[in-house]
Amino acid sequence: QVQLQESGPGLVKPSQTLSLTCTVSGGSISSGSYYWSWIRQPAGKGLEWIGRIYTSGSTNYNPSLKSRVTISVDTSKNQFSLKLSSVTAADTAVYYCARERMTNDAFDIWGQGTMVTVSS
Amino acid sequence: SSELTQDPAVSVALGQTVRITCQGDSLRSYYASWYQQKPGQAPVLVIYGKNNRPSGIPDRFSGSSSGNTASLTITGAQAEDEADYYCNSRDSSGNHRKFGGGTKLTVL
Numbered sequence: 346q347v348q349l350q351e352s353g354p355g356l357v358k359p360s361q362t363l364s365l366t367c368t369v370s371g372g373s374i375s376s377g378s379y380y381w382s383w384i385r386q387p388a389g390k391g392l393e394w395i396g397r398i399y400t401s402g403s404t405n406y407n408p409s410l411k412s413r414v415t416i417s418v419d420t421s422k423n424q425f426s427l428k429l430s431s432v433t434a435a436d437t438a439v440y441y442c443a444r445e446r447m448t449n450d451a452f453d454i455w456g457q458g459t460m461v462t463v464s465s
Numbered sequence: 466s467s468e469l470t471q472d473p474a475v476s477v478a479l480g481q482t483v484r485i486t487c488q489g490d491s492l493r494s495y496y497a498s499w500y501q502q503k504p505g506q507a508p509v510l511v512i513y514g515k516n517n518r519p520s521g522i523p524d525r526f527s528g529s530s531s532g533n534t535a536s537l538t539i540t541g542a543q544a545e546d547e548a549d550y551y552c553n554s555r556d557s558s559g560n561h562r563k564f565g566g567g568t569k570l571t572v573l
Contacts, residue, residue, distance in 0.1 A: 451498035
């Protein structure tokens with residue numbers, strides 16, 4: 346049973362870089378059939394796809410966030426990470442990591458989410 | 466447009482059938498997937514592909530697609546189906562994902 350768990354600071358100052366890690370347990374992140382994605386949700390609002398990575402290191406980013414986003418993978422630790430630079434209050438949200446199964450074209454497993462607040 | 470459009474809110478009487486729709490140009494080329502989200506919880510995949518349910522999802526949930534519109538149908542809605550529902554698909558480039566704005570389902 347694959348599980349995902351987000352971790353990282355819950356509070357980030359404006360203009361700084363938000364950094365989160367998603368740890369994959371119960372399976373290998375190197376399995377070739379999945380993308381590993383980040384998705385966020387501001388309080389009371391909808392879901393926003395941030396981007397994804399394949400274990401080869403290939404990435405796709407939301408065009409609206411592309412200039413500020415970096416997603417990386419560490420297969421030795423079975424983790425993938427998100428960095429979002431130059432944050433503002435608009436980046437305050439619950440951040441989810443999720444597994445996207447290629448054959449299903451869907452996010453079949455989600456982490457529980459972690460709340461990140463941008464505030465001084 | 467690469468947007469996916471959903472009605473903000475829909476209601477259904479207990480035990481009746483409800484359809485939640487998602488419109489977007491990319492849906493002419495790609496299937497939508499559907500997610501149920503209850504307050505304080507992570508989204509859960511309920512429908513993917515042409516009309517596929519993950520293990521554990523009741524068979525009252527079904528999906529369909531026609532033209533630029535994807536639909537999630539709940540046949541015999543239950544009180545526990547009250548939730549927010551989001552569609553997701555690829556954008557027109559095929560390389561990015563996009564969520565609809567979500568539909569709040571109320572079971573009366």
